[in-house]
Amino acid sequence: MKPIIQIQNVSQRFDTPQGEFVALHQVSIDIQPGETVSLIGHSGCGKSTLLNLIAGLTLPSDGVLLCDNRQIDGPGPERGVVFQNHSLLPWLTTYENVALAVHQVFRGQMTRAEMRDWIEHNLELVHMSHALHKRPHEISGGMKQRVGIARALAMKPKVLLMDEPFGALDALTRAHLQDAVMDIQRRLHTTIVLITHDVDEAVLLSDRVMMMTNGPAATVGEVLQVALERPRSRVALADDPAYHRYRQQVLTFLYEKHAKAA
Ligand SMILES: Nc1ncnc2c1ncn2[C@@H]1O[C@H](COP(=O)(O)OP(=O)(O)OP(=O)(O)O)[C@@H](O)[C@H]1O
Known part of the structure; x- marks a missing residue:
């Protein structure tokens, strides 16, 4: 199968007052259609830098x-990009926030x-049909993230x-949303980078x-197939013993092989 995302020898440098800072060094990843891939690494290693490059918000x-x-x-x-802080427009309702994006993309086609x-269908997918006309300040953090x-x-x-x-949600809400994302992925076969x-x-x-290894010049150190x-x-x-083995492999990478000084 042809990868949907190809990242080929990507490096990212930033000019800073202290001189050039190499955030990413020669990252290469192929992501297949329908795959869910996560990027994990210590704070500041370059995860957002890499995601912003895939989003096209910055160029390598x-x-x-x-x-x-x-x-x-x-x-x-x-x-499509989803950030930690939902970034909904506060003066628009749930429905209108989704409508804005839909009109932008599909005006003239639908x-x-x-x-x-289509707007109602997507809000139904995330179980938000009951709050179509509420504004962001009237709904919880988890609900905003669903929108x-x-x-x-x-x-x-x-x-x-x-x-x-x-990241900003309590453990139970987080679990519900993780399940919702797995369910959506199963139904739509969306490729997810998280x-x-x-x-x-x-x-x-x-x-x-x-x-990911620690920066500067971070790269993908190991890839775990789950x-x-x-x-x-x-x-x-x-x-499930297999689940615990996978968990152990990630923990070993983060806290033994690439531990970060406190
Ligand atoms: N525009 C920029 N100018 C200079 N340095 C930057 C810029 N953007 C990111 N960096 C640096 O690049 C490195 C990677 O940052 P990035 O935000 O990608 O890390 P991260 O892994 O997403 O961190 P966190 O987990 O804390 O969100 C950091 O050292 C950061 O300070």
Whole structure:
């Protein structure tokens, strides 16, 4: 199968008052359609820098990134982004926040009725149909994050890029949303690239975990293939020796091979 995302020898350098800072050094990754890949590594290693490059929010100093065989030279609707802080517009309702994105992408391609159905469908996917007319300040953090995911999905992205999407949520809400994302992925076969600091989240959600070395000049140090059957249940996995072995491998990478000085 042809990879949907190709990252080829990508390096990223930043000019700083102290001189040039090499954030990423020669990162190469292929991501297959429908795959869920997580990026894990200590704070400051370059995860967001890499995700921003895939999103097209920044351009690499060296190397090439391709999405569906086309060079990434800016943001595009085929790459939906979900950030840690939902980034909804506070003066718009749940429905209107999603509608804004849908109108931008599909104006001229869908009728008004089709757009309305599509907006409602995506909010239904994340179980938010009951709060279509609420504004962000009237809903919880987890609900806002659901709307952010619906907004990204509504653009029919080939790839969903998530930068610590559940980082600001309590453990139970986080678990619900992880399940929702796995469910959506199973139904839509969306390719997902996810940044996380959470070893359990990485193993539970991913087909592959990219473990990044510490910066400067960070790169992918090891790749863990997670061959757990889907659908995955967090309760069943709690007793699964394979799950614990995977977890152990990530922990060993982060806290023994690439431990970070406090
Ligand atoms: N625009 C910039 N100018 C200078 N340095 C930058 C810039 N953006 C990122 N960096 C540096 O590059 C490195 C990687 O940053 P990045 O935000 O990608 O890390 P991260 O792994 O996502 O961190 P965290 O887990 O804390 O969010 C850091 O040392 C950061 O200070």
